[in-house]
Amino acid sequence: xxxxxxxxxxxxxxxxxxxxxxxxxxxxxxNSIAGRAMVAVVxxxxxLASLTVGAVMLVRAAASDWQSDVSREITIQxxxxxxxxxxxxxxxxxxxxxxxxxxxxxRAFSKEESAQLLEPWLGSGPALQDLPVPRxxxxxxxxxxTPDLAQLRKLLNERVAGASLDDHRAWMDRMRAMANxxxxxxxxxxxxxxxxxxxxxxxxxxxxxxxxRPIVEVLHFIxxxxxxxxxxxxxxxxxxxxxxxxxxxxxxxxxxxxxxxxGKWGAGFSGGEQLAMLFGTFMLGIEGYLAIAIQALAxxxxxALTSRHTVNQTLRTVE
Amino acid sequence: xxxxxxxxxxxxxxxxxxRDLNFHIEPNSFQFLTGPSGAGKTSLLRLLFLSLKPTRxxxxxxxxxxxxxxxxxxxxxxxxxxxxxxxxxxxxHMTTYENVALPFRVMGKDESSYRGEVVELLxxxxxxxxxxxxxxxxxxxxxxxxxxxxxxxxxxxxxxxxEPTGNVDPTLAQRLLRLFIELNKSGTTVLxxxxxxxxMDQYDARRLVLHDGRLHSYD
Ligand SMILES: Nc1ncnc2c1ncn2[C@@H]1O[C@H](COP(=O)(O)OP(=O)(O)O)[C@@H](O)[C@H]1O
Ligand SMILES: [Mg+2]
Numbered sequence: 001x002x003x004x005x006x007x008x009x010x011x012x013x014x015x016x017x018x019x020x021x022x023x024x025x026x027x028x029x030x031n032s033i034a035g036r037a038m039v040a041v042v043x044x045x046x047x048l049a050s051l052t053v054g055a056v057m058l059v060r061a062a063a064s065d066w067q068s069d070v071s072r073e074i075t076i077q078x079x080x081x082x083x084x085x086x087x088x089x090x091x092x093x094x095x096x097x098x099x100x101x102x103x104x105x106x107r108a109f110s111k112e113e114s115a116q117l118l119e120p121w122l123g124s125g126p127a128l129q130d131l132p133v134p135r136x137x138x139x140x141x142x143x144x145x146t147p148d149l150a151q152l153r154k155l156l157n158e159r160v161a162g163a164s165l166d167d168h169r170a171w172m173d174r175m176r177a178m179a180n181x182x183x184x185x186x187x188x189x190x191x192x193x194x195x196x197x198x199x200x201x202x203x204x205x206x207x208x209x210x211x212x213r214p215i216v217e218v219l220h221f222i223x224x225x226x227x228x229x230x231x232x233x234x235x236x237x238x239x240x241x242x243x244x245x246x247x248x249x250x251x252x253x254x255x256x257x258x259x260x261x262x263g264k265w266g267a268g269f270s271g272g273e274q275l276a277m278l279f280g281t282f283m284l285g286i287e288g289y290l291a292i293a294i295q296a297l298a299x300x301x302x303x304a305l306t307s308r309h310t311v312n313q314t315l316r317t318v319e
Numbered sequence: 320x321x322x323x324x325x326x327x328x329x330x331x332x333x334x335x336x337x338r339d340l341n342f343h344i345e346p347n348s349f350q351f352l353t354g355p356s357g358a359g360k361t362s363l364l365r366l367l368f369l370s371l372k373p374t375r376x377x378x379x380x381x382x383x384x385x386x387x388x389x390x391x392x393x394x395x396x397x398x399x400x401x402x403x404x405x406x407x408x409x410x411x412h413m414t415t416y417e418n419v420a421l422p423f424r425v426m427g428k429d430e431s432s433y434r435g436e437v438v439e440l441l442x443x444x445x446x447x448x449x450x451x452x453x454x455x456x457x458x459x460x461x462x463x464x465x466x467x468x469x470x471x472x473x474x475x476x477x478x479x480x481x482e483p484t485g486n487v488d489p490t491l492a493q494r495l496l497r498l499f500i501e502l503n504k505s506g507t508t509v510l511x512x513x514x515x516x517x518x519m520d521q522y523d524a525r526r527l528v529l530h531d532g533r534l535h536s537y538d
Contacts, residue, residue, distance in 0.1 A: 025412060027410075027424075220394065220397075222398075226390065
């Protein structure tokens with residue numbers, strides 16, 4: 001950034017312009033090969049970790065969307081039973097549901113609609129009219145209500161032959177399990193990446209300290225305490241770590257924004273539609289971006305702490 | 320100020336490079352340390368500068384037994400000693416001004432409290448125009464003067480210089496010697512390691528002569 005100092009002559013003219021001489025060059029030089037390598041490692045690790053965080057957030061948001069959609073709705077299936085008036089069965093089931101506390105809108109598929117549902121499998125034709133096709137009743141749960149579904153199931157069993165209630169619990173449990181697995185998997189990946197970051201940072205720190213050994217020696221000779229020297233290196237590595245975290249996190253955010261836009265533009269195409277169905281608009285919410293930012297910051301801090309530890313350890317062994 | 324009693328030094332398992340040294344350095348004194356190359360001058364300076372510990376004997380500096388000092392105590396003691404290295408050891412990424420100001424920075428002083436002093440000293444050693452230059456663009460003599468300025472900026476009580484005229488022409492050597500004499504007159508104890516007999520002949524001072532790891536003193 002400030003390569004001004006790399007050019008001695010330039011600085012001289014600056015001084016001659018009447019500026020007071022200043023000691024503001026960091027004691028540990030900022031631009032070194034070891035330093036660049038460290039920024040690159042941290043940036044890449046942060047980028048990958050941010051992608052993981054973003055993906056986990058997307059899955060979590062999508063799963064909770066599906067869950068809340070699905071759990072606001074239950075279905076009653078009525079099978080025709082011999083010796084029963086089928087329309088009467090359906091009517092009783094509808095009434096039972098309507099009277100039940102906490103239930104909102106109740107709507108049964110008509111005979112035609114049910115046939116339409118089955119059309120892809122059975123084809124259209126008069127044969128279908130005669131088949132004993134079960135009827136589906138959609139029951140919406142009233143806003144903010146939590147009806148006692150077990151009780152409703154019991155009532156239905158008592159009053160309506162051939163009725164069964166599906167609250168999608170099995171499906172939702174599977175969904176939740178899948179989402180949780182993804183989240184735990186993501187956390188596992190994050191932990192592994194954190195470990196890898198710490199290890200590479202420790203090595204990079206040792207490398208940087210070895211490269212800057214002459215500086216450490218000079219500092220010792222002019223009376224610097226270990227604390228002072230450690231502080232200089234910690235500051236150096238904190239800057240590098242935050243720089244790497246910023247680059248990696250920003251890159252990941254750009255990727256998510258682009259993916260979101262691509263999802264929007266691609267909505268007309270079949271692939272885009274499917275993606276949109278799975279992940280909503282494939283857009284990270286504010287909290288997703290916040291999580292990435294926090295994660296990038298955390299990676300920078302972990303880098304600084306790891307370096308600090310390594311620096312103190314190295315200084316203890318240097319005479 | 321400095322007392323050596325039966326001091327011996329060896330590197331690792333090698334032979335003793337310094338043997339049974341006994342001498343004092345008095346406050347406000349001026350002395351040359353001389354002897355052929357490889358005699359052990361640099362090693363003796365490193366003992367004085369606390370960057371090596373003796374393998375035997377007793378070294379007392381400012382009334383401290385150096386062997387008993389902890390690492391941080393050594394650092395603080397070093398602030399009272401200035402050293403000019405044979406190879407300067409300036410920090411390449413810092414300007415002349417910053418290099419010379421470094422001892423103050425290490426002490427945690429505020430820049431406004433020392434800026435004037437540093438500028439004044441740089442002018443005094445003739446580097447006033449080179450304050451913003453990096454070591455890479457300084458000549459050998461300029462680096463030498465910058466190194467000396469850094470060694471004396473914090474007014475050390477003891478100044479050690481290792482071959483300070485080894486890299487400069489005789490005229491500059493003479494000027495540097497005058498600089499050391501000035502510093503001595505203003506109260507600094509000075510020890511200059513050199514094998515330059517011409518230089519020593521210019522100033523009548525005590526000579527410590529190292530030969531075969533032993534010391535002979537000519538007052
Ligand atoms: N770090 C070291 N390790 C081993 N031997 C050394 C080391 N430094 C100096 N010596 C040896 O100690 C002797 C004295 O060296 P030195 O103090 O540099 O002499 P001078 O400065 O008078 O030329 C030499 O024989 C040299 O080889
Ligand atoms: Mg030498």
